[in-house]
Amino acid sequence: MGKVKDSSLKEQGRVKIEWAQSRMPVLMMLREKYSKTKPLSGFRVAACLHVTKETAVLVESLSVAGARVALCASNPLSTQDDVAAALNASEIDVYAWRGETEEEYYWCIDRVLDTKPNITMDDGADLVTTLHTKRADLLEGVIGGTEETTTGVLRLRAMEKQGRLRYPIIAVNDAETKWDFDNVYGTGQSAIDGVIRATNILFAGKNVVIAGFGHCGRGIAMRARGLGANVIVTEVDPIKALRARLEGYEVMTMDEASKMGDVFITATGCKNVITREHFVKMKDGAILANAGHFNVEIAVDELKRLAVRERVVRENNTEYTLNGGKRLYLLAEGRLVNLGAAEGHPSEVMDMSFANQFLSVLRLVNERGKLKAGVYSVPREQDEEVARLKLESMGIKIDTLNEEQRRYLSEWREGT
Ligand code: ADE
Numbered sequence: 138m139g140k141v142k143d144s145s146l147k148e149q150g151r152v153k154i155e156w157a158q159s160r161m162p163v164l165m166m167l168r169e170k171y172s173k174t175k176p177l178s179g180f181r182v183a184a185c186l187h188v189t190k191e192t193a194v195l196v197e198s199l200s201v202a203g204a205r206v207a208l209c210a211s212n213p214l215s216t217q218d219d220v221a222a223a224l225n226a227s228e229i230d231v232y233a234w235r236g237e238t239e240e241e242y243y244w245c246i247d248r249v250l251d252t253k254p255n256i257t258m259d260d261g262a263d264l265v266t267t268l269h270t271k272r273a274d275l276l277e278g279v280i281g282g283t284e285e286t287t288t289g290v291l292r293l294r295a296m297e298k299q300g301r302l303r304y305p306i307i308a309v310n311d312a313e314t315k316w317d318f319d320n321v322y323g324t325g326q327s328a329i330d331g332v333i334r335a336t337n338i339l340f341a342g343k344n345v346v347i348a349g350f351g352h353c354g355r356g357i358a359m360r361a362r363g364l365g366a367n368v369i370v371t372e373v374d375p376i377k378a379l380r381a382r383l384e385g386y387e388v389m390t391m392d393e394a395s396k397m398g399d400v401f402i403t404a405t406g407c408k409n410v411i412t413r414e415h416f417v418k419m420k421d422g423a424i425l426a427n428a429g430h431f432n433v434e435i436a437v438d439e440l441k442r443l444a445v446r447e448r449v450v451r452e453n454n455t456e457y458t459l460n461g462g463k464r465l466y467l468l469a470e471g472r473l474v475n476l477g478a479a480e481g482h483p484s485e486v487m488d489m490s491f492a493n494q495f496l497s498v499l500r501l502v503n504e505r506g507k508l509k510a511g512v513y514s515v516p517r518e519q520d521e522e523v524a525r526l527k528l529e530s531m532g533i534k535i536d537t538l539n540e541e542q543r544r545y546l547s548e549w550r551e552g553t
Contacts, residue, residue, distance in 0.1 A: 139207070139248070141221040142234035150190075150223030154197070157190035160484035162530035163492040163523060168198040171499070175203030180502060183254035184208045185246060185264035186285065187215040187476050188233045191487035193224050198495055200228045207252040209245035211260035211285075212430075213237040214469060215476035243267065250275060256501055257282035257306075258494060261430050262289035269296070269303060281501035281508060282306040283494055287320070287351070288406050288430035293512050305508035307497040309490065312515035314523040316352055319490045323482030325356025327475035328402060328428040329364070335453040335468045335478040336424060338400070341365030346398035348391060349405035350377040353428055357402055358386055369394050373407075391415055400424045402474070403434035412436040416443055416465060424466045426474040437471040453478035492523045 158165055171177075182204045186192045196206045208224065210216045210233040218235050225231040230252065232245035246264055250272050257279060259265050265282060268275060281304055284290050290310050296302040310316055332338070345366040347358045358368045358381070369387045371394050372378035382388045394401075395415035399422070403410050406429050413436065427434045441447065444457035444465075453469045469477025481487075496519050501508075528535065538546070545551060 139225050139230040139232045140234075140245075141225045141231055142216075142218040144222045144226060146219035147222040147226040150193075150217070150219035150221070153190040153217070153220055154193040154223055157194050157484040157487075161191065161194050161488040161491070163488050163526045164194055164198055164495060166526060166530075167492060167495050168201050171202040175201075176499060176502060178203030180204050180255045180280075181252055182206045182256045182258060182498065183249045183252060183264060184258040185211045185249065186258060186260045187211055187481055188221050188224075188231065189215070189217050189476070189481045189487075190220050191481065191484050191491060193220050194484075195491040195494055196224065196229050197227070198491075199498060202495075202499075204256075204498070205252070206230070207232070207249040207254070209233050209249045209264075210237065210242065211263065212473055212476060213239065213242045214472045215481065217480070247272070253278055255280050256498055258285070258498070259283070259289055259306075260285035262292040265289075265293065265306065266296075269301060276303050279304045280505040283309050283497045283501070284512075285490065285494065286310050286430055287316070287353075290512065291406065297510075297512050302510050302512070304510050305501070305513055306511075307500065307513045307515060309493045309497050309515060312493045312523070313520045314489045314527070315493050315515075319482055319486050320352035321356035321359075323356070323486040323490075324353040324404065324428055324475060325358075325360040327479055327482045328353075328357045328404070328426070329360045330480075331428075331453075331474035331476075331478035332400060332402065332424065332426050332468060335426075335451060335474070336466070338424065340400075343367070343399040344369060344397050345400045345402065346371065346391075346394045347386075348401065348403040348410045348434070349407075349429070350374075350381040351404065351406070353404040355381075355384075357404055357428060358384070361400075361402075362386075366400075369397065371410075373405075392418070395419050398423055400426070401435075402426045402428055404428040405434055406430065408433035409436050410434045413439040413443060416440055416459070419463070419465060421463045422466070424468065425471070426468040426478075427471050428474055430473065432470065432472040435467070435471040437467065440465065440467060489523050489527055492526070493519065496523070 370381035446458040
């Protein structure tokens with residue numbers, strides 16, 4: 138039995154989980170497929186993920202496949218308390234509530250690690266780094282892990298490079314059916330959803346500044362433009378900057394953009410992207426939101442120091458008044474706006490990400506003892522299988538190559 142905010146919310150949470158189940162056909166099919174053979178029996182999974190209705194479908198699928206799962210949050214502000222209550226009332230030990238302090242956040246990670254996991258599922262690598270640094274005595278029992286997000290994979294690769302990673306971890310993020318869908322269409326929609334829920338602003342006619350034109354930034358830019366905004370992109374990578382320009386967006390430095398933006402959304406994965414030097418140039422009423430994994434992209438401490446007044450004006454929306462009367466609005470405390478102010482990515486897209494998680498856990502169990510410590514990618518066959526199942530669930534049929542075409546594609550002699 139874990140620790141959640143309010144267990145009386147469990148019925149409400151259960152209805153939400155059922156809603157997500159009805160929109161996650163691939164994961165539900167995998168659940169059904171492995172419900173009888175229970176290949177995860179006897180394995181303990183420690184999951185550090187955003188505690189949402191979609192995560193609920195994943196961890197309950199693992200549980201149906203035989204695993205014992207303990208779950209904590211991968212962000213202090215992303216837990217859906219009703220979902221946490223519903224899970225904790227069933228087979229999953231949940232240690233998570235919305236609005237954890239940093240101390241509570243790591244306390245929850247510690248409780249999940251207390252279950253002596255064989256497999257870790259992480260989103261951002263806080264669980265894995267805690268395990269390697271403060272709870273290294275538990276490493277012996279771990280056969281492998283999975284990682285959900287770009288930031289987490291970057292951290293794990295840095296650990297691997299320094300020879301610090303002690304077990305195999307599958308970079309689920311790098312599956313094509315994850316990053317090319319979840320990061321683009323998931324973040325694109327849910328980040329805008331978060332900004333709208335916290336502000337109810339009209340996007341049409343606004344200057345929306347997107348910092349970072351990776352997959353997440355590209356998705357947000359696409360959806361902001363679809364709502365009629367004039368999108369400005371800032372980048373440090375010349376190739377990504379060029380791509381943004383050829384997609385038709387304005388590209389400039391943050392220094393220039395800071396004077397023009399009505400809304401700023403960061404999605405860089407880096408730190409101190411919007412700082413004091415930008416706050417002082419911004420227009421009265423500018424809105425600041427972050428869609429990157431950690432709350433380091435907007436220099437919130439500098440904003441607080443600069444402000445003469447701070448007040449909450451709407452849920453997940455804090456107004457900072459600067460000397461001279463200018464007001465800036467920070468959403469979800471500068472944490473992930475899509476999960477802090479909305480519900481994260483829609484179930485339909487998490488279906489693919491979490492089908493990859495489920496299949497990666499099965500692989501770790503099937504190949505235990507064979508994989509050395511390191512970061513592994515998802516095999517192409519798994520990626521194609523997830524895409525095939527998703528298409529099937531959507532009732533879409535596609536063509537197949539005939540023998541002549543297959544031969545042509547592997548032949549170099551045939552030319553003009
Ligand atoms: N990351 C982004 N959206 C999510 C969601 N709905 N559930 C879990 N993790 C997420």
